[in-house]
Amino acid sequence: xxxxxxxxxxxxxxxxxxFLMDVDGTITxxxxxxxxxxxxxxxxxxxxxxHDGQGLSLAHTMGIKTGFITGRRSPAVQRRADxxxxxxxxxxxxxxxAAYEDCMRKAGVTxxxxxxxxxxxxxxxxxxxxxxxxAVNNAVFELKAVCHYITEARGGKGAAREVIELILKSQGRxxxxxxxxxx
Numbered sequence: 001x002x003x004x005x006x007x008x009x010x011x012x013x014x015x016x017x018x019f020l021m022d023v024d025g026t027i028t029x030x031x032x033x034x035x036x037x038x039x040x041x042x043x044x045x046x047x048x049x050x051h052d053g054q055g056l057s058l059a060h061t062m063g064i065k066t067g068f069i070t071g072r073r074s075p076a077v078q079r080r081a082d083x084x085x086x087x088x089x090x091x092x093x094x095x096x097x098a099a100y101e102d103c104m105r106k107a108g109v110t111x112x113x114x115x116x117x118x119x120x121x122x123x124x125x126x127x128x129x130x131x132x133x134x135a136v137n138n139a140v141f142e143l144k145a146v147c148h149y150i151t152e153a154r155g156g157k158g159a160a161r162e163v164i165e166l167i168l169k170s171q172g173r174x175x176x177x178x179x180x181x182x183x
Contacts (some may be wrong), residue, residue: 009149012132013170017113019059020088020103020126021160022096023070023077025119026136027052029156032072046076047156053084054181055161060085061180062173064164065107069099071122100126117163118143119155134163 023046024030033045059066067088068081074091081089088106090099104114112131116123119139124146127133133147136155144150149166153159168174 009132009166010170012112012148013115013167015113015131016064016115016167016171018065018067018103018107018109019115019117019160019163019167020067020069020100020130021117022119022123023068023074024072025139025155026117027068027080027156027160029154030119030138044074044076046074046080048080049156049158049161051158052156052160053080055158055164056084056086058168058177058181059164060087061182062168062177064167065109067103069093069096069103069126071096096122096126100129115163115167117151117160132167134159 021027027048028046035043035045037043056066066086068077068086069090070077071093077091078089088103093099111129114130115132115134116126116130117134118127119136121140121142124143127143128146134149134151135144135147136151136159138154151159151162153162165174168177
């Protein structure tokens with residue numbers, strides 16, 4: 001007899017080997033702060049949550065590959081990715097599916113082994129293909145409707161860390177991960 005019951009969030013998280021996410025509105029609060037500099041140049045300011053950073057670093061330590069797929073081009077995002085060991089960084093992606101597929105191919109994983117974290121409409125196609133689709137607490141309704149899990153945290157306030165803890169706890173590896181955290 002075949003069991004057609006839908007997979008629980010824990011069952012989905014147990015399979016995750018690649019964690020991909022949008023940037024603005026997920027690991028930042030979604031604000032885009034442009035600063036006018038002398039001479040007419042413009043600088044962009046992004047604020048990243050330290051708990052998300054610790055979570056992404058811990059995911060890397062525990063062998064979970066990570067990636068950013070974002071519509072904006074931002075040297076600050078690339079810098080943060082480099083600091084945290086984020087393996088896949090795709091900036092300026094108006095349509096994110098090609099980057100998503102490239103990450104899967106490079107990581108050697110199937111869709112059911114991918115978790116995706118988003119906050120807005122462009123994230124829907126990726127969420128719909130992922131084994132564990134996650135929306136931040138303050139995501140748009142349409143994305144929440146297609147996701148398996150909604151974080152308690154808002155975007156930019158520890159949502160990525162929450163997903164990483166969910167994955168590692170579901171895999172029974174959280175207690176092993178805690179002492180491996182680095183400052």
